[in-house]
Amino acid sequence: MLKAIxxxxxxxxxxxxxxxxxxxxxxxxxxxxxxxxxKTGICGILDPISPGVPPGSDTATLxxxxxxxxxxxxxxxxxxxxxxxxxxxxxDVAFRCNFSTANEKGIILDRRAGxxxxxxxxxxxxxxxxxxxxxxxxxxxxFKSTIQHRTVLSIRGPKLSTAVSDSDxxxxxxxxxxxxxxxxxxxxxxxxxxVNELLQDFHKTLxxxxxxxxxxxxxxxxxxxxxxxxxxxxxxxEPLSQIFGIHAxxxxxxxxxxxxxxxxxxxxxDVKGATGTPQTDYLAKAKAVVQALKNSDFVxxxxxxxxxxxxxxxxxxxxxxxxxLDGMLGYLLNHVDLSSTYLAxxxxxxxxxxxxxxxxDPVPIAxxxxxxxxxxxMEYNERSCAKGGLNRIKGMNLMPIMMNxxxxxxxxxx
Amino acid sequence: MLKAIxxxxxxxxxxxxxxxxxxxxxxxxxxxxxxxxxKTGICGILDPISPGVPPGSDTATLxxxxxxxxxxxxxxxxxxxxxxxxxxxxxDVAFRCNFSTANEKGIILDRRAGxxxxxxxxxxxxxxxxxxxxxxxxxxxxFKSTIQHRTVLSIRGPKLSTAVSDSDxxxxxxxxxxxxxxxxxxxxxxxxxxVNELLQDFHKTLxxxxxxxxxxxxxxxxxxxxxxxxxxxxxxxEPLSQIFGIHAxxxxxxxxxxxxxxxxxxxxxDVKGATGTPQTDYLAKAKAVVQALKNSDFVxxxxxxxxxxxxxxxxxxxxxxxxxLDGMLGYLLNHVDLSSTYLAxxxxxxxxxxxxxxxxDPVPIAxxxxxxxxxxxMEYNERSCAKGGLNRIKGMNLMPIMMNxxxxxxxxxx
Numbered sequence: 001m002l003k004a005i006x007x008x009x010x011x012x013x014x015x016x017x018x019x020x021x022x023x024x025x026x027x028x029x030x031x032x033x034x035x036x037x038x039k040t041g042i043c044g045i046l047d048p049i050s051p052g053v054p055p056g057s058d059t060a061t062l063x064x065x066x067x068x069x070x071x072x073x074x075x076x077x078x079x080x081x082x083x084x085x086x087x088x089x090x091x092d093v094a095f096r097c098n099f100s101t102a103n104e105k106g107i108i109l110d111r112r113a114g115x116x117x118x119x120x121x122x123x124x125x126x127x128x129x130x131x132x133x134x135x136x137x138x139x140x141x142x143f144k145s146t147i148q149h150r151t152v153l154s155i156r157g158p159k160l161s162t163a164v165s166d167s168d169x170x171x172x173x174x175x176x177x178x179x180x181x182x183x184x185x186x187x188x189x190x191x192x193x194x195v196n197e198l199l200q201d202f203h204k205t206l207x208x209x210x211x212x213x214x215x216x217x218x219x220x221x222x223x224x225x226x227x228x229x230x231x232x233x234x235x236x237x238e239p240l241s242q243i244f245g246i247h248a249x250x251x252x253x254x255x256x257x258x259x260x261x262x263x264x265x266x267x268x269x270d271v272k273g274a275t276g277t278p279q280t281d282y283l284a285k286a287k288a289v290v291q292a293l294k295n296s297d298f299v300x301x302x303x304x305x306x307x308x309x310x311x312x313x314x315x316x317x318x319x320x321x322x323x324x325l326d327g328m329l330g331y332l333l334n335h336v337d338l339s340s341t342y343l344a345x346x347x348x349x350x351x352x353x354x355x356x357x358x359x360x361d362p363v364p365i366a367x368x369x370x371x372x373x374x375x376x377x378m379e380y381n382e383r384s385c386a387k388g389g390l391n392r393i394k395g396m397n398l399m400p401i402m403m404n405x406x407x408x409x410x411x412x413x414x
Numbered sequence: 415m416l417k418a419i420x421x422x423x424x425x426x427x428x429x430x431x432x433x434x435x436x437x438x439x440x441x442x443x444x445x446x447x448x449x450x451x452x453k454t455g456i457c458g459i460l461d462p463i464s465p466g467v468p469p470g471s472d473t474a475t476l477x478x479x480x481x482x483x484x485x486x487x488x489x490x491x492x493x494x495x496x497x498x499x500x501x502x503x504x505x506d507v508a509f510r511c512n513f514s515t516a517n518e519k520g521i522i523l524d525r526r527a528g529x530x531x532x533x534x535x536x537x538x539x540x541x542x543x544x545x546x547x548x549x550x551x552x553x554x555x556x557f558k559s560t561i562q563h564r565t566v567l568s569i570r571g572p573k574l575s576t577a578v579s580d581s582d583x584x585x586x587x588x589x590x591x592x593x594x595x596x597x598x599x600x601x602x603x604x605x606x607x608x609v610n611e612l613l614q615d616f617h618k619t620l621x622x623x624x625x626x627x628x629x630x631x632x633x634x635x636x637x638x639x640x641x642x643x644x645x646x647x648x649x650x651x652e653p654l655s656q657i658f659g660i661h662a663x664x665x666x667x668x669x670x671x672x673x674x675x676x677x678x679x680x681x682x683x684d685v686k687g688a689t690g691t692p693q694t695d696y697l698a699k700a701k702a703v704v705q706a707l708k709n710s711d712f713v714x715x716x717x718x719x720x721x722x723x724x725x726x727x728x729x730x731x732x733x734x735x736x737x738x739l740d741g742m743l744g745y746l747l748n749h750v751d752l753s754s755t756y757l758a759x760x761x762x763x764x765x766x767x768x769x770x771x772x773x774x775d776p777v778p779i780a781x782x783x784x785x786x787x788x789x790x791x792m793e794y795n796e797r798s799c800a801k802g803g804l805n806r807i808k809g810m811n812l813m814p815i816m817m818n819x820x821x822x823x824x825x826x827x828x
Contacts, residue, residue, distance in 0.1 A: 052815035386804075391806065
């Protein structure tokens with residue numbers, strides 16, 4: 001039985017940097033397993049969304065799972081909430097939120113409330129969850145602390161809309177913004193009103209909360225304001241099981257990516273030690289993939305660490321993380337039967353260690369496995385893969401290519 | 415502050431020709447600057463519209479500015495009129511027209527009226543502009559002589575349509591065609607009627623005009639008929655300033671290209687000596703680019719001469735023009751700060767010196783500048799660029815790619 005693994009290294013692709021002699025981190029890293037995959041596979045470059053368009057990890061992962069992100073993407077909030085274990089249903093509108101610190105005049109001093117410890121954040125979130133929405137009577141909300149200052153808020157009720165602005169001003173030194181309807185619909189107006197009122201109630205509960213009083217005593221920033229952004233709803237997509245008739249599993253820690261995988265109907269593997277940071281347990285994730293493969297046709301392995309190093313502009317750490325990822329791939333090469341398993345490695349986007357941003361450059365892709373039209377590319381990186389047999393494809397092309405290798409695609413025509 | 419220059423050499427790409435030992439003019443020319451750009455940059459081939467589709471300079475320029483020409487293109491007339499300095503407003507329907515010579519039976523003997531001199535053409539156009547449209551009362555027209563026999567006609571009024579045929583039969587030896595509505599709308603019927611009546615009035619004024627009597631005395635063909643083609647309206651597009659938040663300038667002489675750039679909200683630089691012919695002042699244009707770059711984020715430099723030589727099937731002249739263009743690029747390489755400026759060179763289409771037509775082959779593209787994933791292509795031409803790191807892109811991909819390099823593209827997703 002043929003199976004497939006897709007490894008997505010978040011933001012692994014880069015641009016040439018001066019301190020590496022105008023090589024990219026990927027070109028500079030020791031990476032025998034990545035090179036092995038390139039050597040034995042077919043390589044190419046891939047535009048996650050479209051040439052020049054910098055993707056988010058959510059839109060790129062949707063695309064890499066075969067969906068037309070430009071058509072189906074419906075905001076970040078619901079995906080992140082879903083990936084954080086909040087039960088978001090179709091029609092619910094969810095936000096990514098932050099615990100943050102405001103002064104007496106309401107000006108945000110720290111959008112991350114000093115990266116508040118999980119314990120404190122959970123206690124505050126539990127208190128906020130006890131608040132009741134006043135009206136409409138049939139509306140309710142879920143508020144959950146995820147990691148540190150990060151929280152998600154999901155609103156359930158009749159006739160809501162994602163067409164509302166953020167309260168998060170995006171930088172310190174400004175007041176939270178009033179959430180405004182972005183169109184003239186009654187749904188957008190209602191959603192904005194509910195969230196604005198709720199955020200005021202949150203503030204009332206937070207400002208005198210024992211946790212914050214305790215934090216004040218220890219000189220820690222108080223988490224007295226919740227900032228929201230990225231109103232979203234669950235994308236209306238067919239699950240992979242229905243499109244390709246497969247059992248699919250996600251091995252990853254980043255809530256946003258887990259949320260995308262959940263909307264695609266994938267099982268989410270629980271991996272102890274997978275943290276979404278450069279200190280994640282790479283071996284545990286590799287073992288989880290091998291385990292998941294036993295009862296899945298398709299396993300997505302997502303590694304967030306490469307992106308973290310890139311956003312920090314930390315070239316040295318990016319190379320280290322790529323080398324750890326390479327070790328993880330070495331485990332897969334040794335423990336997966338490559339005579340019946342396809343292994344593809346790509347990135348969800350380029351993250352430049354120079355700009356610290358997601359960029360619109362294409363990313364490398366290599367697919368190894370049985371009956372592949374392997375090419376003569378010998379090294380896995382941005383530039384050598386551009387000479388490969390896949391040439392330049394789009395993100396949403398990859399899944400049909402892999403599913404066809406598994407014999408899971410329907411013939412179009414007679 | 416990062417900036418970008420896009421050089422479009424009209425019809426520069428070609429097919430291999432026998433007299434050059436089956437090389438293309440670009441492959442045969444001496445072009446150290448073009449090669450320098452290829453060597454230090456990332457190369458590829460580009461389908462202006464779609465593989466095999468021969469583009470016009472109008473549709474190709476729209477695409478190279480990032481627009482989906484297949485969706486937004488709305489005819490040549492309005493773009494050419496706009497680029498000729500006629501104030502075309504949304505809803506106006508404009509035509510590209512010719513002064514031409516008909517015999518007493520109304521048969522066209524010379525579609526270009528002996529390439530009538532500008533002075534004569536301007537006098538005739540001034541007389542025609544004095545004619546008043548009889549009905550509807552609220553309709554009016556603008557008629558302008560541009561270069562030699564070339565003129566533009568723009569109709570303003572309520573409820574007009576571009577769905578009308580040409581009066582220009584496209585070749586000598588035939589009578590002008592009646593302009594016909596191309597759909598059943600009342601707008602198309604009205605537009606056809608207005609222009610048919612106007613062209614008859616034009617003929618009445620022209621046939622006994624003193625300028626034509628003088629021309630007859632000197633044995634010159636009389637400009638006694640106006641032929642119209644390419645009914646068009648201004649495309650409904652967002653300006654580049656709105657899409658990318660940039661100040662953009664066009665350096666070029668061809669009215670059609672200037673018209674496209676105006677619809678994209680670009681400033682049009684006034685360059686003395688830029689003629690749109692092989693005798694254009696290349697250095698003046700290069701200097702204008704350097705000047706424009708001072709208060710623009712993006713400068714488009716368009717050179718028409720390569721296309722003129724191609725349409726004439728003049729291989730020798732095409733090579734000469736490419737070498738002059740190369741000199742112009744040399745000026746740019748020496749006078750532009752390439753540590754903060756991206757320089758891209760492409761053609762808007764292939765024009766074959768054998769067929770004399772625009773062809774559907776892809777064109778070469780090279781982009782040089784900071785942090786580019788430069789490849790190992792050493793020479794700028796149709797075939798070596800096909801081996802470059804960009805692989806094969808579409809015309810409308812180029813602008814997002816360049817704007818992303820400038821940090822002007824918004825992230826899609828989170």
